[in-house]
Amino acid sequence: MSVAFTINGVAVEAPAGSNVLDTARSYGFDVPSLCHSEAIIPYGACRLCLVEITKGGRKKTTTSCNYEVLEGIDVVTDSPEIRKHRAMVLELILAEAPDNAHIKKLAAEYGVRKSRFSRQEDAEQHRDDCILCGLCSRVCAEVVEANALAFKGRGDKRSIGPAFLEEPKECIACGACAWACPTNCIGFVEEDGLRKVVRWGRELPLEKDADGRLFAPKFQLFQFSKRAELPPDFYKKAPGAR
Ligand code: SF4
Ligand code: SF4
Ligand code: FES
Structure with missing residues (x-):
């Protein structure tokens, strides 16, 4: 309808x-x-x-x-009223990520170049440019279905990350959270045969395809195969893995 x-x-x-x-x-x-x-x-x-x-x-x-x-x-x-509200919201967000290029640009579009507010202290981790938008944990839960991340704490102690302060075992290092993050503060790299999701401290060894090229974390392929009830070496042999 x-x-x-x-x-x-x-x-x-x-x-x-x-x-x-x-x-x-x-x-x-x-x-x-x-x-x-x-x-x-x-x-x-x-x-x-x-x-x-x-x-x-x-x-x-x-x-x-x-x-x-x-x-x-x-x-x-x-409208002038909406722009005023958005400028106030951006001033608060800018306080949390004062050096972030994307936030600075957005704020400048609403005439905000400096924030009167101060940054909240990191409760337990590296808050840096995190604006607590929750996109990473929601993408991880709703799209990837890994549920590796969650909000923790309250008020100025609020943070987001793995449930415990250790490498999240549910994370398949797919990178969806890093892709979704509006301030690009998660970090996603491939080096030394590993895929690393920097912010969450997750490092997984990469699998090689039939031609010997590294293409995806072994754990990610294992989880996908298990979920789809495929043979364990399905992705290694699949043409799409090349
Ligand atoms: S990289 Fe890990 S934490 Fe991020 S969306 Fe994928 S499974 Fe979730
Ligand atoms: S997506 Fe980025 S900015 Fe948003 S809560 Fe996650 S880490 Fe923080
Ligand atoms: S509150 Fe609507 S996009 Fe963030």
Whole structure:
């Protein structure tokens, strides 16, 4: 079923159940975000995707990634008020990642070049540029289904990483979390026959294909084979492994 409404005065349609952010983007409207991926369930962590929504004559400012489309609503994705809210959100985020190029660029687009807030102290690990958006753990759980990461602690002690302060045994070193991370603070390298997910301290030996070339972690292939009920050497022999 399709839902009809307006975005910035333009009549739009979207499948029932979809969210305002994805719909706005699909119609070419630019809405910033730091914790959203179409591949996973919206979480509403960064609050950067704020828009104004008028429903039944009442207007409110709300996050668009987790707002389901509704018949007849009017959405505004940019206004002086929205820009003011986003600038405040970006100032808070900039405090957490003051040297990160992506965050600095985004903040500058909203006139924010310095933050009045100070960085929260790292509770137990290397917080560095982590803005606690949760994308890494959600991608790991919902897409990879490895469940290797989780939020820990509360308030200014909050951090994200393996459940225990040791190499996460569930991690298959697929790199999906590093790919999703908006501040690029996870680190993903291949060297010395190992694939390393730096931030989580995970190092796995790589498998060779039939031509002797390294191509994927042995543990990742083992897990994939097990999940799909394939022979243990299936990926080693597969043409796609070359
Ligand atoms: S690299 Fe490890 S922690 Fe990151 S998404 Fe893959 S399994 Fe999860
Ligand atoms: S490590 Fe990256 S993806 Fe994970 S919460 Fe921090 S900023 Fe987000
Ligand atoms: S993208 Fe909506 S809150 Fe982060």
